[in-house]
Amino acid sequence: MDSQLSGGFLKHTLYPPSNFIPSSITLSNGVNVSHNAIGVVEITPPMADKAIVISSGIHGDETAPIELVDDLVSSVLDEAFVPTSRLLFIIAHPDAIHAHTRFIEENLNRLFAGINPQRNKECEMANELQAQVQSFFEKGSEEPWHFDLHSAIRASQHYMFGVVPASSKATDIRPLVNFLKASHMDAVMFSRTPSSTFSWFSAEKFGALAATFEMGRVARLYENNMDEFVPLRDALVALMCGKALPEPSAVKSFSIYKVTRTITKTDAAFNLAFSDDAANFTYFVEGAQLAEENGTLYSAIAGGEAVVFPNSKVAIGQRAALLVQPFEPDLSKPLYVNVERDPGPVAFS
Numbered sequence: 191m192d193s194q195l196s197g198g199f200l201k202h203t204l205y206p207p208s209n210f211i212p213s214s215i216t217l218s219n220g221v222n223v224s225h226n227a228i229g230v231v232e233i234t235p236p237m238a239d240k241a242i243v244i245s246s247g248i249h250g251d252e253t254a255p256i257e258l259v260d261d262l263v264s265s266v267l268d269e270a271f272v273p274t275s276r277l278l279f280i281i282a283h284p285d286a287i288h289a290h291t292r293f294i295e296e297n298l299n300r301l302f303a304g305i306n307p308q309r310n311k312e313c314e315m316a317n318e319l320q321a322q323v324q325s326f327f328e329k330g331s332e333e334p335w336h337f338d339l340h341s342a343i344r345a346s347q348h349y350m351f352g353v354v355p356a357s358s359k360a361t362d363i364r365p366l367v368n369f370l371k372a373s374h375m376d377a378v379m380f381s382r383t384p385s386s387t388f389s390w391f392s393a394e395k396f397g398a399l400a401a402t403f404e405m406g407r408v409a410r411l412y413e414n415n416m417d418e419f420v421p422l423r424d425a426l427v428a429l430m431c432g433k434a435l436p437e438p439s440a441v442k443s444f445s446i447y448k449v450t451r452t453i454t455k456t457d458a459a460f461n462l463a464f465s466d467d468a469a470n471f472t473y474f475v476e477g478a479q480l481a482e483e484n485g486t487l488y489s490a491i492a493g494g495e496a497v498v499f500p501n502s503k504v505a506i507g508q509r510a511a512l513l514v515q516p517f518e519p520d521l522s523k524p525l526y527v528n529v530e531r532d533p534g535p536v537a538f539s
């Protein structure tokens with residue numbers, strides 16, 4: 191085993207040596223493991239049909255994803271399974287993990303729209319991660335995938351859900367929807383405008399089947415009940431190993447939503463009209479007031495809207511909430527999540 195990783199990927203990421211230099215080994219099963227950078231491990235099997243990025247730690251206090259990535263890297267190193275996909279595992283932002291915070295100076299998951307001026311650690315990290323992912327995808331022509339793993343700040347009416355970014359690429363995202371079902375997730379929501387998130391970066395630049403996954407709710411490191419994520423782990427291992435995906439849950443339903451509107455905070459006076467601890471996917475009937483900013487009122491449109499990721503404390507200029515409505519796509523035809531090809535079943539304002 192790579193001596194740098196012998197104590198575990200997470201431990202190395204949190205307590206790296208001051209003299210880190212990239213290193214690489216080939217396991218007895220022929221799989222190459224390259225420790226490209228602190229927090230970045232690349233796996234290369236002799237033959238591959240997919241190239242899959244699995245990232246965590248983009249927000250330092252969202253720890254179940256970090257535990258899952260650490261566990262998957264250990265399993266590859268222990269040869270517990272043999273991947274048939276190239277893999278890029280990421281544990282980002284050790285400083286924020288140590289500090290048990292979402293970020294230190296700036297929300298890292300809003301910095302993936304291109305090279306950032308290096309004004310703080312998050313900007314440097316976003317630049318480094320974009321370079322790592324670009325180099326990873328450009329090395330081969332395998333089908334690109336990216337799962338950016340997160341956990342929600344608040345309670346949620348759907349405990350595990352995916353957010354599929356809108357991209358301008360003609361990527362049929364039905365395999366991603368099937369993967370979410372096979373992972374026993376509860377819901378997926380489709381964006382309709384570009385964002386600057388990590389999953390959007392991979393979808394937009396490389397046409398990847400990419401999504402942000404919300405794995406339950408934030409908890410301290412090693413205080414997560416990882417049993418909740420066994421179906422997700424099983425589906426990831428099946429995908430990485432070229433095996434058939436597990437069957438969707440026989441007991442859980444799967445809901446699909448489309449973003450109707452993004453509410454952006456443009457002034458310190460921004461207020462949400464509902465309680466700060468409202469759960470994700472709380473539904474508001476048509477006309478119900480949602481937010482207010484200097485006399486501008488936001489209220490739910492025809493058909494009502496559910497609110498996701500409401501947060502009045504975000505920086506000015508950033509998203510303060512997503513509003514969604516149920517959506518029933520025709521899954522017998524290619525499904526694109528982008529503005530140009532969007533059939534647009536609801537009215538937007």
Ligand SMILES: O=C(O)CCC(=O)N[C@@H](CCC(=O)O)C(=O)O
Pocket residue numbers: 249299340341342343344353354355385387389401402499500501
């Ligand atoms: O619970 C919350 O409010 C935030 C959880 C989280 O970090 N979500 C991601 C979603 C990214 C996306 O829209 O794809 C984020 O806000 O960065």
Ligand SMILES: [Zn+2]
Pocket residue numbers: 248249252299340341
């Ligand atoms: Zn997050």
